[in-house]
Amino acid sequence: MTTAGGSDAVDVEDLTARARIRDAALRHFAEDGFERATIRAIARTAGVSPGLVRHHFGSKEALRAAVDDHVLRMVRRFNDEALASGRHGNLSFAAAARPALRPVQRYLLRALLDGSKAAAKLFDEMVEMAEPWMPQPDETTDGAPVSDRRTRAALITAMAAGVGLLHEHVSRALGVDMFSDEGDRRVAVAMLDIYSHALITTDMAASARAGLDRPGTESPR
Amino acid sequence: MTTAGGSDAVDVEDLTARARIRDAALRHFAEDGFERATIRAIARTAGVSPGLVRHHFGSKEALRAAVDDHVLRMVRRFNDEALASGRHGNLSFAAAARPALRPVQRYLLRALLDGSKAAAKLFDEMVEMAEPWMPQPDETTDGAPVSDRRTRAALITAMAAGVGLLHEHVSRALGVDMFSDEGDRRVAVAMLDIYSHALITTDMAASARAGLDRPGTESPR
DNA sequence: CGGGTCGCTATACGCGCGTATAGTCGCTTG
DNA sequence: CAAGCGACTATACGCGCGTATAGCGACCCG
Numbered sequence: 453m454t455t456a457g458g459s460d461a462v463d464v465e466d467l468t469a470r471a472r473i474r475d476a477a478l479r480h481f482a483e484d485g486f487e488r489a490t491i492r493a494i495a496r497t498a499g500v501s502p503g504l505v506r507h508h509f510g511s512k513e514a515l516r517a518a519v520d521d522h523v524l525r526m527v528r529r530f531n532d533e534a535l536a537s538g539r540h541g542n543l544s545f546a547a548a549a550r551p552a553l554r555p556v557q558r559y560l561l562r563a564l565l566d567g568s569k570a571a572a573k574l575f576d577e578m579v580e581m582a583e584p585w586m587p588q589p590d591e592t593t594d595g596a597p598v599s600d601r602r603t604r605a606a607l608i609t610a611m612a613a614g615v616g617l618l619h620e621h622v623s624r625a626l627g628v629d630m631f632s633d634e635g636d637r638r639v640a641v642a643m644l645d646i647y648s649h650a651l652i653t654t655d656m657a658a659s660a661r662a663g664l665d666r667p668g669t670e671s672p673r
Numbered sequence: 674m675t676t677a678g679g680s681d682a683v684d685v686e687d688l689t690a691r692a693r694i695r696d697a698a699l700r701h702f703a704e705d706g707f708e709r710a711t712i713r714a715i716a717r718t719a720g721v722s723p724g725l726v727r728h729h730f731g732s733k734e735a736l737r738a739a740v741d742d743h744v745l746r747m748v749r750r751f752n753d754e755a756l757a758s759g760r761h762g763n764l765s766f767a768a769a770a771r772p773a774l775r776p777v778q779r780y781l782l783r784a785l786l787d788g789s790k791a792a793a794k795l796f797d798e799m800v801e802m803a804e805p806w807m808p809q810p811d812e813t814t815d816g817a818p819v820s821d822r823r824t825r826a827a828l829i830t831a832m833a834a835g836v837g838l839l840h841e842h843v844s845r846a847l848g849v850d851m852f853s854d855e856g857d858r859r860v861a862v863a864m865l866d867i868y869s870h871a872l873i874t875t876d877m878a879a880s881a882r883a884g885l886d887r888p889g890t891e892s893p894r
Numbered sequence: 895c896g897g898g899t900c901g902c903t904a905t906a907c908g909c910g911c912g913t914a915t916a917g918t919c920g921c922t923t924g
Numbered sequence: 925c926a927a928g929c930g931a932c933t934a935t936a937c938g939c940g941c942g943t944a945t946a947g948c949g950a951c952c953c954g
Contacts (some may be wrong), residue, residue, distance in 0.1 A: 501903045517830050575842045587870050606846035607836055607863050614835015615828055620694035621796045627825035640885055644826035648878035649808050650871050657869035664861055722933050
């Protein structure tokens with residue numbers, strides 16, 4: 453039993469039709485997006501009639517809010533466990549726990565595109581969590597970052613999300629499903645490579661910055 | 674009748690209704706996605722009747738194919754110019770030319786999510802183009818990358834795409850619209866910072882890799 | 895034991911969509 | 925000048941959607 457969180461344990465009731473609908477909605481929203489997912493299909497997956505969805509949740513938008521709420525609670529619980537077990541910067545816990553909230557992750561990524569407010573809030577929190585990881589502008593004297601850490605944190609967060617968002621294309625490039633065990637491992641290892649190696653030199657970055665100031669001139673005059 | 678207030682001064686030949694429809698579709702597909710965009714709205718934007726869209730393109734799917742084709746041609750032309758003018762690894766050209774194909778970029782990003790085959794093909798090409806940029810596994814002896822370059826190239830490509838895909842959230846975190854001049858510049862500079870600085874040490878990466886094999890336990894080093 | 899609530903289904907309504915078809919206008923051409 | 929033809933519009937059809945409402949059996953409670 454790993455129920456460290458212990459706040460209202462919904463495990464007992466999770467066989468109710470209401471929970472099944474919520475889970476089915478989570479899956480459909482994650483897979484097809486909010487607009488494309490239909491109440492009828494969600495009901496079919498949950499094994500109930502479409503009317504029951506409305507009976508329990510009132511409307512499609514309210515159903516989304518319920519799913520958002522559920523996901524938010526799951527993420528918070530995971531986060532609490534992560535904070536409790538792993539110390540600062542314990543990458544191994546984060547790496548190992550990733551498969552656990554994979555379905556939730558896919559939902560959240562889609563929700564970011566579909567305009568879910570809960571997802572937007574979580575994005576902001578992730579940016580905040582990522583910010584301390586960014587190298588500080590004054591950390592080294594030569595070639596130090598010139599942009600503020602929050603901007604970089606937001607970009608890194610969006611970039612990490614992009615991998616999951618484009619899982620179809622990433623999987624095609626890899627030749628293996630990103631969400632399979634092997635694919636997931638390859639992605640994780642490669643991400644560590646990416647995060648631990650600079651792609652360009654600080655000199656190249658400086659010259660590119662210079663190019664930003666002189667737009668449109670593709671060749672030296 | 675045509676809306677007399679056609680404000681934007683576009684190219685001389687592109688005033689035909691067919692071109693206007695195609696451009697309107699590009700914008701609507703980019704903004705709302707393929708499914709959400711409606712022929713009626715596209716026609717309204719183009720200043721024509723919905724029937725004309727069908728007259729010229731036959732179906733919504735065929736309209737998408739036409740837009741895909743148009744976008745593909747634009748990207749190829751840009752690419753040719755880049756290859757002709759800029760030499761190997763000329764970042765300043767890429768940086769300076771970015772605003773020019775911004776609308777096309779947004780369309781392509783959405784198209785990646787909407788299942789456009791042209792976009793998928795371009796993604797694969799971008800991966801191929803990114804691959805030579807990846808540090809080689811044998812480049813340095815200590816802490817060298819352990820994953821193949823193609824995997825890393827695919828991930829970097831998806832990550833770069835993620836920034837544009839989540840422009841709404843990135844803009845919120847930045848406090849300024851990512852597609853404004855100021856926002857775009859800040860993003861570009863920050864991206865250069867990210868690309869030119871490693872986020873974690875190779876030691877941290879190694880310990881995280883160890884964590885991948887032994888889920889749930891361990892602390893670094 | 896009987897009324898009320900709750901979980902659940904069946905059916906229907908209105909709407910906006912993509913698509914289809916018939917018709918109008920204006921320019922070309924022999 | 926008249927016939928033809930392509931650009932373009934008006935209108936309508938069918939479909940699937942979210943939503944609404946009525947009804948039905950099971951269970952609780954006084």
